[in-house]
Amino acid sequence: MTKNNIYFPNLNGVRCIAALMVIISHLELNKSYFNLENHFHEVKHLGRLGVSLFFVLSGFLITYLLIKEKEVNGRIKISFFYWRRVLRIWPLYYFIVLLSLFVLPKISLFHIPNLHLDFDTNSQFFLVCVLFICFLSNLLISIKLVPFATQTWSIGTEEQFYFVWPLLINKISNLKKWFLSIIVFYNVLLFLLSFSFLDGIKYITIIRDYSASVQLDSLTIGALGAYYFHKNDHVIKRIANDVSFVFSILVLILALLYNFQVPHFNSSFYAFLFITIILNLVYNKRLLKVLEFKPFTYLGKISYGLYMYHQIVIVLCINILLKFNFENTIPLYILSIVSTILVAGLSYEFLEKPFLKMKHKWSIFNTSTNPKTVNNISI
Template identity: 35%
Template sequence: MEIKKQFFLNGLNELRAIAALSVTYHHIEMHNGLNSIYKKYNYITYFTGNLGKNGVFLFFVLSGFLITYLLLKEKETNGTVLLKKFFFRRAYRIWPLYYLIFIISVIVIPLLAINFDIFKEDSLSYNQILNTHNYGIKSVVFYLFLMPNVALYSGYFITGCSQAWSVGVEEQFYIIWPFFILLFNKRRILQIFFSVLVLFPVFIFLAKNDYVLYPFSVIIKSIPFHFMAIGSIGGYFFFYKKHIIERYTKSKTSYFFLLCLILIFLFYPIFINEIQDVSLSFLFLILILFSINDENPWVFKNQCFSYLGKISFGIYMYHTLVMFLVFPFVNKYVVNFQAGIYYNILLYPLIFIITILFSSLSYKYFESKFIKIKDSKFKVL
């Protein structure tokens, strides 16, 4: 995987880490009901309330960028896209942890909640687990067939794996995107990317406003492919216009202003939600293009964050399980400080440290075994 060593690990793992930690922070605060110590500051409340989806959008843009670039590179190198190897690579990387978390969430977590009274201390998760609607046949089938996004938008909330909705979106994206690269020429591919970018927000708007019949409305709302299309446009232009992009992403000043602009969009609603999300995602794409330019000395590079990015899939998948385990104990033993700073001083380190520990052990002793198979049997570059 020479291309990966020379290019994709430089600066992108740090972005993955930031995205995964952002989602974790958001879910903790949402579980807290957006902590009251922040509510007096509207810009912090906006930042906190939207950080989770923004972290997911960063993941989506990254996925679109990387997959498109790699597929174009594969087509140039091999003259085709080896679909079988592509799908096996995705399956070996995603499915083992996905299904492990699913099994834990539908079997282990309910058993713990029912048999140990301590879990009643977290009423939000406990009531969600007791709601048998969330664990019906339809919900389980959605998860088994990699459609957790459809399950979530259908109103099924399974403690421990509802965050996997975005994994479902990416898996569905991976099913169709290789065919675009394989079947169409350079010009037509770009037309398709822009069509997805324009049409999907329109379809989702119509679905959200009841102009699309059920169940198609649920399916449309659950597949925001336009964020992947934004990344794919960047991957396309980086592949065909790499020298031009690298020339314009060397500037330290431009990188600084880009970070300032991203922070403004994270803390303040400039536009309506849909336009805000798309605009911020384009800024994320530009950030990716800056991050992969080794000639820009200001680009954020950090060994710790690089490692966290390496295990970021685990951080994303395990953090809700850890929240289920940690919240009841903190709620019981620090209940008098539940709305204050002492409560959070204990809560945050416990959740982040245990999540990173779980993710690190999972990557070393579980995920890496499948990654080795993926890299040894199905690599193409």
């Protein structure tokens, strides 16, 4: 069977930028763990926004492909979708979990001061394992920190989204109404949960943290962008133009420089900025090549590995440099980023790609963000 080609320009470049935002934030965070001079408080919002950008991008890509499949075939093959997600997400996810629980805590070069993996009881260890296995790592992070696997909280969020989303797209006809309703409902829920009179409720902190981690606004705003893009709606023509793109980039740059916050609706504010930029990058003819160059394309292709391995590599690099009494930031940044790229590249070739090749039998479309590469529609 010949599969239709779907090509989205620039999006591997977007993945690359999102991954670098997270890495920079976590470099400074890990420097703080080692009591090194750091600027974590000045850049910590970069990591949060980098993950939000990943979510918006995932919501856009997944929703577009599901809508397109439903249009072409009349329905979505749910089992095919789930198998594609399993092959893309599970191998690296569970590899990182196994390393974090059973291997890295036993190696001194991965020691983090005052941050150890200890379990009070066997039942606590069992609970951690169950939450990891069930992709509830976004719930686990509020209960127990597992060094080197904290970043998996976002994978939990995505897997929960992937479980529900094709079922929704398959059944619902008025998607725009549903997407807008979900965005409004989610923001209202977060607003209500922020009230102080709820502080006395048992587990309210965990409830608030989990609700925030679900990030339904970012994912659904990405989905809404996919809906408009697929329909070639007049909204797209208003959004995807040079003025809108330049304005969005300037607002984003200023917001990043000054850590601009929108009370109660910060996540949605940035998600709308991100989807505006993404829609311009895939629709505006003047911008179709702006991020289409080989380094960005390659880093975007291996961005899942960059995201999953960077914490491990950063700690290793810090411990190695400290053994030589070397605390300079520039060598740490260079060594950490280059090493993370190397590890992620090797992982892509030898761990991830064998599973990605198996996706073909469950694929509906030949998707690509570069005509010469396989698209990895996940973070």
